[in-house]
Every structure is written in C-alpha cells, then in structure tokens.
Amino acid sequence: MSNRLHNLLVRRPGAVFWLVFGYFALCVILRVLRSDSMQNDEAEQLFQAQFLLLGYGRQPPFYNWLQIGTIDLFGLSVASVSLLKNVLLFLCALFYWLAARMLMDDRRLPLVAMIGVLAVPSVTVLAQRDLTHAVATLCLVSIFLCVFIRTVKSPSLVSYLLLGVTVGIGAITKYNFVIIPIAAALAVLPEAELRKRLFDWRILVAGGIAAAIALPHFIWVLMHLDAATTGTVEAMRAGSSGDALRDTIRGQISILISTLKGGLPVVLVFGLVFFRQIGAAWHASNAWTRLIGRMIVACLVIVALIGIGFGASSIREKWLSPFLLLLPLYLTLKLAAAEIDSRQSVARLAPPVLGIITGFAIYLAISNIVAPYFGKYGKEHVPYRAVLEEIITKRGERPAYIISSDLMTAGNTRLHYPTVPVLMPDFVEPVPLGSALKRGPGLLIWPVDGSNSIPGGIASLLDAHGIAPQSLQVQSEVVPYNFAQDGDAMRFDYIWLAQVPEAQR
Template sequence: MPATPPSPAAATTPPWRSPLFWLLAWALASTASRVLLSQALMWDQAEQTVWSQQLAWGYGPQPPLYTWLQWAVNGVLGPTVLSLALVKKTLMVLTFVFMFIAARQLMPAPAAWLAALGMWWLPGMGWQALRDLTHTVLLTCLVAATWWLLLRQLRRPSPGGFAALGLALGLGVLSKYSYVLFAGAALAAALSLPQPRRALLSRGWWLAPLIAALLVAPHALWVLQHWQEASSSTLAKLRPAYEATGWRGMLAGLGDLLTMLGLAALPWALMAWWAFGRRAWRTPAPSADTTPPWAVPLLLRYLGLIVCGLLAMVVLGNVSNFDGRWIHPLVCMAPMAAFAWRPGLGDQPRGRRRYLGAVLGMALLLWLGGAADPLIDARRGRADRFNWPVVRMAERLRAAGYDGRSPIIASHHIIAGVLRTRFPLAPVTVCDADLPQAVGCVRQAVRAAEARGQGWLMVAADDAAPNGWWLAGTPASGALPCLQTWALPYRRARADTPPLRLDLMLHTAPIYK
C-alpha cells in the first residue's frame, strides 16, 4: 500500500523560518568576525583571561560565575579570543531563548518571539553586542532564565519548579550583585498578588531559598573575608569622588537615574510604535487564552518596585552615578510586558513584518558596527586597543629571549590578558601600576619565581610604569637587567599614528643562579 503523502499542515517548517536559526547564524557570524578582526582584547575580556587561570570563590569586585564558565571553555580550547567569543555569544543566544520561553508562559508563540527579539532594540543589549562586556551579559541571561522559571512556577507550581528557581536565584547572585535587586523586586511583585502568592507559597516553596543559599554561601564567606577588595571598586563607581555631595549629589543622581531609565527602553518603544501603529497599541485587543489575568499587574508592579529600589539608592545610599548597562538587565523584560498587555499584536501580519525587519536590521547594524569600529578608528588615527599588534609583539618577545613559560608580571590587565593568549603556558600576575600595593605585588611575584628557579618577564604597555614598579623586580642577586622600550606600530594604522609603547624587563634564570 503506497505511503500517504504528508498534508501541507504537517510538512516540516524550513529551519530558516525559525528565529532561532537566525540567532544562531548571527552568533556564528559574530564569533567568526571577532576572531578574524583582532587577537587583541579590551578590558573585561582581558580580566577574564587572567582570572580564569584558576578557580576561586571570588575575583576582585565581581562574583565568580562568569570566570568559572570561561575557565571551563579555556580548558578545552585554551585561553584564546575564540574561547572568549564563544562564551559571550552563547550567553546572548540563551538570553533570547530564555526570554522567549518566559514570554511563552503569558502569550502565544508569535507574540513571544516578538517580545524576545525586541531586546535587540534595547540599548543595553546593543552595547553588549558591540563591546566586550562580560558579567552584564551573564546577568541578563540569568534574569531572562529566572523570569521563565518564575512565570512557569506561578502557572504550574511544583517542588521541582521551586528547586529549579532556587538554582537560578543562586546562579544569578553569582553572576552580578545587582541580581539581588531584580530577584527581590520580582518576588515581591509576585507575593503582592493573590494567585501568584498562593503559587509561591505552595508545597515545596522552601526548596528555592535553601538551594539558593547553599549555592551562594561559599562566595558570601569569601566576600566577608575580602570585603575591601570586593566592594571598593563598585562603591567608587556608584559615588565617584568628583561628583557633588549632599543635595546637589542627590539631584545629580536623580537626573542620571531618570535619564538612564528613559533611554533604557525608548528606542524599542519608538520602533514598536512605528511597526504596529499607534492605533494598535491604543485599541484593546482580546486577551490570549494563554495570558493569565495577573500577568500585566505583576510586570507593572515589578517595574514600579525596581524604580523605587533605584530611587532608594539615590536618596538613602547617596548614589550619584548610574550606568546604562546596570539598568538594562533590570528592564530587559519591557517588551515582554508590552506584548503581555497587547498579545494580539503578534497576529498582525503587516506589523509583525515591519517589527521583525527592524529587529533584523538592528542585529546586522550592530554586527557590522562592531566589525568596522577598529577599522574606522585606525583610519582616524586613533589608538584602538583592538588594533594592538599582538602577533608581532609575541614574535619580538620570543626573539628577545623570552621562553614562553616563565612568569609574566604585567602593569595592567589588558597587556596581561593579551600575553596570556599568546603564551598560555606562562602564569600571569597583574600588579596594577596605578595602585599603591603594586610594588609589594611585584616583589612577591618575583620572590615566588626565584623560589621555583625561574626567570620572569615584567611588562607595561601603553602607559609607562613608575620607576619603583620596575625596581621592585630586582632579583635577590641584585643584578637588574636593562629596561627596554619598544615602539610597535598599530595594525591598520595611518602613518602619522603614534606607535604602541611597550616597556619590558626580561629576567632569565642564570641571573640569580
């Protein structure tokens, strides 16, 4: 009996019709262009390259989760630009996927995809795609994942769901400390509504705080033991020394906060208004069967609590400075809230086409912008760090006698991270020349190398390190090698662009044997 041909409705949808296909295509293209563009690093990725040399419960002012992920990928692929790009692009794709399945708890699939893909028009997501942000990328991903698990639990509570939510809460705190504000606002908003409150207090609710606390406890203990190291940098960013204090500082903080909140979702709002037209947003559409009645009040109360929390930071905490990347993860659910309010917009063919066209255009623009930025800077004669002559630098160091294994003592994270990608067998120590403890750091690193019978390389790039920094590298024998200064032309640079300055002092083992 001949097989019955499949009906058109049962035919398999071509992969290229799925938004996930295009997200993966963007991630692959973006990763490839990043690797081909430059082997140099910016600040955040250089930090990760240095920190991921070993596992620890804390790394300076940041929680450890991103570094743990980078350590795992480096273990397979080595400390390379490819490893850095893969971690970041994977997290960005997962952010869209988690936001889609979160929105799917509240609306049909067409509207859920619009809610997720609309994040391309949030300035924070665009900034993450263009530059080298790390912890903010992970935070945004875990915020989206938490929304999915929370909304799923509110609809269908179960002990297993509480365990998964507790896992997300613990990992979120280990991604970036501002996650605490998000989690507190989301849970408080849910507890303020009768039906979500009953779901959150149902059988097995205690699993969520227990699992979260167990995950966070080791790092919390580390923070208590390293409080100055963990908090000083963050507090300095929130309250810069040059900012006004008192009433003037409070007004400056309020103005900065209102500006950042206004810009956080304004580009998306204007694009969505254009795509569907003002009448579509003003005219109430029938609620989708999948949209629970508590969805919009929950999301609005969450946004209100976020604003109140940020205002409290200004009024009670004297915070006078806000960065857009701090605000973005807290409001990345704004498109989801809008489509939960008007889920029927996902069924409007013309508006959906315009909306998806704008999303695709923005994704391409950001990809091309990230690839073209170093080229444009080179043509303008600007010393962009992506144009550092990394390969030439490594070749010159080997020719000068560096063996590729001896410890490297660097004056800042960028040159440290760059050299680690070229010499993965060499342990790298950053002794920041701008910090008062730099001299002691250098001396300690030198004594450790001497105890192991090794030589070492001291290096500073871009900015000269003070004399005391170099003198701290004097070996026990007292024989200090000559300080060398190299001028390395930037890649793609104009002829009149000043070269990169590289200062180095190479100690070989025979000096102190």
C-alpha cells in the first residue's frame, strides 16, 4: 500500500489535495463520533451563537459570525461546529499552496509547502483538540500571504483593495493577526525593489478599507474595554509572581519554549525528508526567502515586546500559531532557491505527515473510550445530555429558559436544547429571552466542584432581581460520566425557579 501511494504521488503529486481533503473530512466524522459533549471553545461558540453582536468579550466577532451562519445553514450540532473548523483549516492549506505557487516555478514544491502546514501543531493537534478563533486566523494568514504576494509581484488597485479587505477581516478575527501585516511591511523595507509597494498611494486605499471593516468592532471594544481586555491580560499574566523582572523573564522564556514546540516538528519533518539537501538549502537565498524569514523574526520580536509591555509571564503556543505558519513556506522557499530535485518530494513528505496527523485524530476518538479505564475523565466525558434529560423528565416539562454561570454547561445546554434560551450572568450582553420568560419556570443549573453553595454569579443575579437565593430549594442529580467505569459519576445542582427574573440590563 505504501509503495503504491508513493508511486502515485510521484506520478501525480496533485493527488495530495484529495488526501488532505480526506483528512479534514475524517476529522469531522471522528469529532461527531467522539462525544456529544463540547470542549471549552466549542461550548463558548454554541452559547454565543444565540446572538449576533459586534463583540463577544475578549475575542473579536468574525468566527462567531461564521459559526452563526454555519448553524443557520446546517443546524445546531457537533457536526456543524466541527465542519466550520475543518473547512477553514482546509482553506488554510489551499490558500497556502496558492501563495507558494506564486513564488515557485516548480509544481511540486508548493505542494510540499501545503503538506508542511499540516506539520504545524496548531493546524492539527491543537485545532482538533479545541480551537476556534485561532483556526480562522490561520486561514486569514494564508489568504493574506496570497494577496500580499500578488500585490508585491503585480500591484494593481484590485490587489490593494483585496489587501485592505483581508487585513480588516483579519483584525476582527483575532487581534494578534495585526502583527502579520506589520511584520510584512517591516520585512519589505530592506528590499529596494519591493519596498516601492509600501509607498504606493494605493496603500492608503487598502488602509482605509481595513479601518472601515474593523472600526465598528473597535468602537465596541472602547465601549466594553474591561470585557474585551481583562481575560487576555489575565491569561498572559497567569502564574504571575508579582516580581516584574522575574515575570518578564518567565514570559520571554515561554515565548522561546512555545516557538520551539510549534516550530520544531516542522523543522524535524523537513530535516528528515530532505536531509541530503540541507547543506544546499542552508546557503541558498533570494529576495523571498529573506522576506519571509524577516517576517518570522519580526513577528516574534513584536510578540516579545508586547509581552514585556503587558508584563506577560506566559505566552501560549496557540498565540504564536499565525507566525509559525510562515515556517513551512520559508523552508520550502529555501529548497526552491537551492534548486533541488523535487521529483520525490511530495511522495516522501506526504505519507509520514498525513499518517501521523491521522493517527492523532484517531487517538483523540479512542482516548475517550480508553481513558476512563485509568480513572481519567475530560470535558467530553461530562454527561450534559443525560443530566438535563433526568432533570427535565422528573419535572415533566421543559424550562422556559436556562441559567448557568458555567460556560461549559451553558454551551452544552444550548447544544442539547437549542430552542430554549440560555443565560449566563456574566455575559457582556443581555440575553433576549422575550416571551419565553413568561411561559413557565426556569432552570438554574451548575456542576458541583466541592462547594454546596449557589455559585456567586447566579446568586448575584437572583439578588439583583429581588429573589433571595437562600429561600430557594437546591436539588441534585448524579449521572454517570460518558464511557464511565466502576460507577464513576458527576453531580449537578439545580433550582427550578418559578419566579421569572427580568433580562439582565
């Protein structure tokens, strides 16, 4: 089988498109089979998909808008959540290939660059575990590379317009995307022939379009500054000691470690497959290898400066993923500059990369079944559907609305009961419960984490609407985990609220 695949890819390297497509299709199928309970980012998307807003807290809104559109088209399900993610990842690989093809005459090396994208952990390992906004950012980086390269090579008003649209959408996809065009501008400056594009009057048109697209959201950010910034700053300062110098050093070390974790797999894969060409590629260079190399360095330097400015003690690998996505293109450009014999390149690179990432996707599915035998339970083992069915069956009626201060519970509740409005006390916008509030009792529910008290967010909401939390009867439901072993179970507490609270204002 491996020999036949190798021979096929030597004769028809374009067949790798179908292999990549098949991989992402398989990821959708395996995610549906894994569990009907969500991960953090997935649950957040399902909860927030109730509302079409200009902002959703610490993340820009573009991915949320895409998720809302996907749900409108295909319905609310695990499949629709996974479908959007994997379509974006496939488009990321496809546009990456297009960008590489603009820079290389060799027809196989752009395919090598595309396969190299799959070796970036954030595209496969982290994304298939639980990423959303970062996935859209990866796709926008690939699109930006296409438009940027076209603008530099063949400038036109249309290419500058597309550049502005891409940067504008990227800015409302994830804030760290903005570093990419800044790094591209800095990387162009040393190249005399290329920097003319930066001082072309049409760059002002591109900037105006980008600003017009991003402006509504950034006005929202100014109006909700705490909600938009607090979570990110807290995450960057996680584990902070209070010693500014020590935390700064820790933050810079974390950038180095995250860079190695995200970039080393790509370097190792290329090194093992092209070990005979390493010497020639190391010394080969042209304007594009220099430009992409400078972009990578500029991105990491800017991140380091931001980390120092915010007093960050921790920079996660996923935050660096848009910048590390440039690495396969850089390595492939070095191979192209060395004019290597590429006839075997796709056939040598594709099988091991696709084999490893497919194995990981299968491992994620199997681990849900195997892990409970070792007493380990994750988010996808939490029995949200079962506990909701038990509670509602005992009551004999569905709630008119559901309140939870726990994001995982809110998102999974939304998944299993999509017609029931869900409220989170700390959400940035009021939930439009409408007439449903007046048609029956509401369900307040939360997972028990060792404390028997009503969570603070729910208690505050009740107090704000004149309802004494201590006057309410708290009930409990214990339900076995998904794939539970030896009777392992999880407890949820809940309250049926006869008195209807007003929508949070």
